[in-house]
Amino acid sequence: MMRKKAMLSIDSRYTTMIENAFYYCNPPDVAPTVRVERPPMHEYIRKLLFQDLTKSNSDKNADKYSSSARVLRQMRKLNWDDPEIAAYITKCLTAVWNVKYYNIRCVANLLAGLVAYQENIGSQVVDGVLEDIRLGMEINHPKYNQRRVSMVRYLGELYNYRMVESAVIFRVLYSFITFGVSYDGSYSELDPPEHLFRIRLVCILLDTCGQYFNSGSSKRKLDCFLVFFQRYYWYKRSHEMYTEEFPFPVTVKFMVADLMATLRPKLKLCESSEDSIKGVEDLIKELKPKLVEICPNLLTEEDDAQAPQTPTSPISKEDNLCPIEEVDELDDDHSEASFQDGDTDGFSGSQSQPLEDDLRPSMSQSDDADNDPICEAGDGDAPNVKAQQMQCAEDEDFMTAFDRMLSDSILHRNQETVKPQVDIVIPMNIKGSTVKKTASVFELKEPEQQPKCTINFVLMTRRGNKQQFKNLAVPVTSELAQNLKDREEAERMEKQHVKLLTLNINERQEEEDYQEMLASQQRPSVMNLNRDRRQKYHHPKGAPDVDLIFGSK
Numbered sequence: 001m002m003r004k005k006a007m008l009s010i011d012s013r014y015t016t017m018i019e020n021a022f023y024y025c026n027p028p029d030v031a032p033t034v035r036v037e038r039p040p041m042h043e044y045i046r047k048l049l050f051q052d053l054t055k056s057n058s059d060k061n062a063d064k065y066s067s068s069a070r071v072l073r074q075m076r077k078l079n080w081d082d083p084e085i086a087a088y089i090t091k092c093l094t095a096v097w098n099v100k101y102y103n104i105r106c107v108a109n110l111l112a113g114l115v116a117y118q119e120n121i122g123s124q125v126v127d128g129v130l131e132d133i134r135l136g137m138e139i140n141h142p143k144y145n146q147r148r149v150s151m152v153r154y155l156g157e158l159y160n161y162r163m164v165e166s167a168v169i170f171r172v173l174y175s176f177i178t179f180g181v182s183y184d185g186s187y188s189e190l191d192p193p194e195h196l197f198r199i200r201l202v203c204i205l206l207d208t209c210g211q212y213f214n215s216g217s218s219k220r221k222l223d224c225f226l227v228f229f230q231r232y233y234w235y236k237r238s239h240e241m242y243t244e245e246f247p248f249p250v251t252v253k254f255m256v257a258d259l260m261a262t263l264r265p266k267l268k269l270c271e272s273s274e275d276s277i278k279g280v281e282d283l284i285k286e287l288k289p290k291l292v293e294i295c296p297n298l299l300t301e302e303d304d305a306q307a308p309q310t311p312t313s314p315i316s317k318e319d320n321l322c323p324i325e326e327v328d329e330l331d332d333d334h335s336e337a338s339f340q341d342g343d344t345d346g347f348s349g350s351q352s353q354p355l356e357d358d359l360r361p362s363m364s365q366s367d368d369a370d371n372d373p374i375c376e377a378g379d380g381d382a383p384n385v386k387a388q389q390m391q392c393a394e395d396e397d398f399m400t401a402f403d404r405m406l407s408d409s410i411l412h413r414n415q416e417t418v419k420p421q422v423d424i425v426i427p428m429n430i431k432g433s434t435v436k437k438t439a440s441v442f443e444l445k446e447p448e449q450q451p452k453c454t455i456n457f458v459l460m461t462r463r464g465n466k467q468q469f470k471n472l473a474v475p476v477t478s479e480l481a482q483n484l485k486d487r488e489e490a491e492r493m494e495k496q497h498v499k500l501l502t503l504n505i506n507e508r509q510e511e512e513d514y515q516e517m518l519a520s521q522q523r524p525s526v527m528n529l530n531r532d533r534r535q536k537y538h539h540p541k542g543a544p545d546v547d548l549i550f551g552s553k
Contacts, residue, residue, distance in 0.1 A: 006504075007511055041078075042088055048074055049092050053110060054103040068106055072113045080118055090121055094128035097150040104150060108157035115163070126164055129155050133172060137179050137198075140190055145197060152201050156208025166218045169209060173225055176202050177232040193239045196252050202229060203259045210263050226264065227283050231276040238273040455481050 005018045038046075053071045080086050092098075096107050115122040129151055136148040155172065158164050176198045180190025191198065206222075213222040233256055242248045260269055270276040454473040457480075461468045474481050 007508055041085060045078070045085075045089060045092055049107070049110075050098055053106050054100060068109050068113070072110055075110070075114060076117055086118075086121075090124045090128070093121070093125050094132070096129075096154040097147040099150075101150065101153065104153050105157045105160075108154060108161050108163070111158070112161035112163060122163055126158060126168075129158070130168070130172070134175070134179075137175070137190065140195070148197075148201065149204060152205050153208055156205050159209040160212070166213070166221065169205070170221050170225060173202060173205060174228070177229060181232065181235075183235060193236065193241050196236060196249065199233060199236065199252055199256065203255050206259055206263060210259075213263075222263070224283060224287075226260070226267065227276075227279050230270045231273075231280050234270060234273040234276040455484075 001018050002022055005015055048071050052074075053067060075089070078085060078089065080089075093107065093111055096104055099107055111122065111125055132151050133148065133155065136144055136151070152172075155164070155169070159166070159169050180188050182188045182191075187193075210222065213219055237248050237253075257269075260267060270279060453476055455476060457472040457474050459470045459472045461470065
């Protein structure tokens, strides 16, 4: 069947069916999946979190307690004084992508219950979740999309169970629409124009916990964020890559529309990119007096920073949401290695503890900033000013010297003479006697002859205009003999491959001609029955009859 598939031109559906049947009967050789061997205590912890916790209350063995309560009691009985067990529990509670999506809230509920007895585990898990979300934006690989969705949903559930503050949620939301985003139109590898996954992450996070931002300062923060989010959404939607032939995805449109209808049904949405930019500028003008009252030196710092710059677009002018540029806290290789480990090996107790100490000042600042009106403007502050590179005379001298060196190198390479490497042709007078002996060394010897351990080569020397040839015995195991043998074998394999291709083409052409001949024989001949059957005109032979033409007298 595979030969027929290769010979005949059939529909792609039949080709797929043939391949599926072939590989089902003759599966390819693949390495078997190796099961990770874990200690019994680790297996028990994984069973509690990934199996027992997700069971419904309708099980036959269910008692008066729910599955979350039973798992919580068993988790409290573990040896939390053992650092290894405590670190593994933290790692499993952080790796929520191993749990089914609709059971993520059960893990958040369990963590909220454990925090009352083990205080450190709450901050460590939240630390790991925030690091994983940030690392997902830095790597930005499609194979981690489902993992990123699970972590964002987990963060929203942690807010619902009062494990994080609203400032943390809004900091993550603003990082989705600012980190690595270039609103000036330049290409960004962290957030390319065709990458719309951050819009999905924002919608998932707000769908999970956005309904609780309906009063007080949280409501005002969400209103401000939705203005900036619409600008990011229209920046993506109005990109030049989306045309009538390749329109903007409808699913993303419906997702954003459903989110706005759920959170703010009476909010007037922007209908174009210009409207979203104008909305951001109006919001900044409205919040700027409040910021100046709290920080009087903010206006002078912005004026000094913007003085040497030239306005490029209305987006970058007085905009508090410039792309975030931060120094990585961890080494890139270490971070990428911890993120790519799919079996919850990305986090450990030794990593979580120092990160907790490093981030404790920032967490305290975020708690104090919850009631600060500055946070209502989207955490826009003076660090959004970028350093501008200035041209100096040393740079011009360096570029001039570099161009001169490059041109000299190119000129020197052009002047070099290329020496072609060609094989020396063996003269005809010794070709018949020597070459045959050399070629026969690689062939099988006769039973009565002993195999030779050397190969005869011809060494050509030149004295004046006269050429001299000498026989040179080279061992079979030498590099020269092996190279000659490998070259002859490669040439033979190449000729065999070309021969097979030619034979396959000829067989295919013959098969096509034979099928065409059969089809022409089986095709019935079509006769035109509607054609007029007029009598054929017969031209008179001999001399014309004069009486018939002119009439008789």
